[in-house]
Amino acid sequence: MRVGHARFDDRIFDETSCGSANSTIRTGPLTLLLRAQKMIRFASKQIIFHEDDPADAVFLFASGTVGQYRFLPNGRRLVAGFLFPGDFAGLSFGERYSLTAQSIAPTAAYSLPRAELNVLCSHSTALQTDLVCLLKQELVSEREAHLPMLHQAAHARVARLLLMLARRKGIDGCNGEAVQLTMTRSDIADYLGISVETVCRSFTKLKEDRLIASSSPDRIWIKNMARLSSLGEGQE
Amino acid sequence: MRVGHARFDDRIFDETSCGSANSTIRTGPLTLLLRAQKMIRFASKQIIFHEDDPADAVFLFASGTVGQYRFLPNGRRLVAGFLFPGDFAGLSFGERYSLTAQSIAPTAAYSLPRAELNVLCSHSTALQTDLVCLLKQELVSEREAHLPMLHQAAHARVARLLLMLARRKGIDGCNGEAVQLTMTRSDIADYLGISVETVCRSFTKLKEDRLIASSSPDRIWIKNMARLSSLGEGQE
DNA sequence: CGTCTCATTGAGAACAATCAACCACGGTGG
DNA sequence: CCACCGTGGTTGATTGTTCTCAATGAGACG
Known part of the structure; x- marks a missing residue:
């Protein structure tokens, strides 16, 4: 699999102690x-x-x-x-x-x-x-x-997943960090409830529309966070 | 709205103390x-x-x-x-x-x-x-x-809802009890993530296939529990 | 008796699944 | 070394499903 980097750091990303916010260290x-x-x-x-x-x-x-x-x-x-x-x-x-x-x-x-x-x-x-x-x-x-x-179209579901992953890694789309997709297209499809082919087509569409860019299938750069958000959050 | 019957009984339907089963009285x-x-x-x-x-x-x-x-x-x-x-x-x-x-x-x-x-x-x-x-x-x-x-077609989602409601009321489909739908088609649609029209068409389809019967839109009899279950649980 | 809301049905367009082919890559074994 | 195979990714064509828009019916209520 697309692995090998086994990033092991001591930082632990999770919600705050008991509240809501993200990408903070949990110490409960x-x-x-x-x-x-x-x-x-x-x-x-x-x-x-x-x-x-x-x-x-x-x-x-x-x-x-x-x-x-x-x-x-x-x-x-x-x-x-x-x-x-x-x-x-x-x-x-x-x-x-x-x-x-x-x-x-x-x-x-x-x-x-x-x-x-x-x-x-x-x-x-x-x-x-x-x-x-x-x-x-x-x-x-x-x-x-x-x-x-449950209420979103395929493209929006993919956008939502990317946003979730980006949020977990503290990526806001402004700096040059890429979202690393450790899971396969098939994993994504079974998570989003759509077919593998539709997942692919959604990625292609997002690239065409310049919301994201990618060098390889598992590295995604968010180029237009505003539009990706509004798609993923259900603005449209 | 389809109201007015305000059934008020003291029985309380819920999962068992902390386990799993249904339609038992909770006494935690x-x-x-x-x-x-x-x-x-x-x-x-x-x-x-x-x-x-x-x-x-x-x-x-x-x-x-x-x-x-x-x-x-x-x-x-x-x-x-x-x-x-x-x-x-x-x-x-x-x-x-x-x-x-x-x-x-x-x-x-x-x-x-x-x-x-x-x-x-x-x-x-x-x-x-x-x-x-x-x-x-x-x-x-x-x-x-x-x-x-998330992975089921419209008909299956409707079947699943009916099964959930039937289970809550302790209806197994053998005796003559009807499932009472207290919510509107619009509520159902917004719960299942499909349009109101598709909800209607699904009910119609289920009636045509004799899985259910109904006298009015809010009273549903389960005529073929086996098939409804296999549809709702995702057998097909 | 009009006016609401809710439910239902139809027709067409938009969408996603399926089937099928193909590419890229990383082994593995001759 | 290279042909082969398996896995994962992408794209195209077709089919089936669902959405949207539109019209209509059935009750409830003032």
Whole structure:
């Protein structure tokens, strides 16, 4: 895969402590707890946990990219979302994982057994409060990500994904930084709910319209943030 | 509107204590706490809380139907979901509501100031655990509701909504009970992310194919649960 | 009895899926 | 070394689906 750079930095991008803003370092009790655990490394395309397996661990990712997905009875794959450094996985599941998590690029993660987390939570109000915050955040970002897409055309969905990725990396489109797409067109299609071909055509269209530029399929420069935003946010 | 029947019963339909199953009475601490609060009644089409207002109360609905929505910049309305007796609202918001809640039918709700809830939570592990459970549930059901729809055709989305409503009412399609649609075609369209016309055509198609029957637009009988399920779940 | 809102249907245009071909690249094995 | 294969990306042609615009019907309500 288009990997090899395994960027491992210590900065952790996530929402602020419990509020809203982005690309800030999270330092809640749960983050600190997880970062004290031992780290596991995954090569690309490895399964981190599998749907229907007992949900016996939670994860905090330190580097790499992870996709969470499941399958429709007809065989179509639904990608629920992508996880980046600073994101948690496993917090919201019940007895069993309801999604499969797979590394898309080489990934490092802190992991904590769920049983331990439960014990710690029952003794620490701070930890439990932090957990509530994280769940709320996850719920909000889930809503922000999926709801609007249900009402948007293909081009707009692609624009929205690019904006999300850019925001995560703190890219505003003014400086020369590129958005690195660690996932394949197929991953993107299964996330956006459109076909691979339509994803391609959308990228081509965005390039033609000079909203973005790219040297290779996985490096995208945002050339016109204003128009890309208004497309992605649903202005048009 | 198609109102006037204001069915007010005391039964509360919701997921089990913290697990998964449906149409069971919830008796968690939070539910009990809310049910001890004073009840507010809303006529149809009243705003219960408004997007961007300070989120200073949580609600447990006892009767009626509520729609939660917000608007895209282009003016399209996104209906995030419908709330029924036994459902909570307001648990997942931060400082401000991120959705507007409006009664679709005459509605009764127990309400508790958020500040009070916070105090109570900080003194009761049971309450906080229950809150975590509810948030997890909300997250799971949000995912179950919206993710697959992103990948489904219009007919399947309508089928999915009918299945969801039937499940909420404990209707399995064998006995003669009808699904009562308290929301308008427009509400449904804005929830499913399709146009009103397509919603109509889907209902017509489902009737032609004898998956459902109806005497009036708001009363639907499920005639072939097997086929409706396989359509809604994404078998085809 | 007009006027609303909501629901339904039709016709045409716009959109996205599918099927099919092709290119670029990175192995791998002869 | 190079032919071969597999994967991922892109583009074209065709088909099917959905949207939009427009008209009409059915009730509710003043």
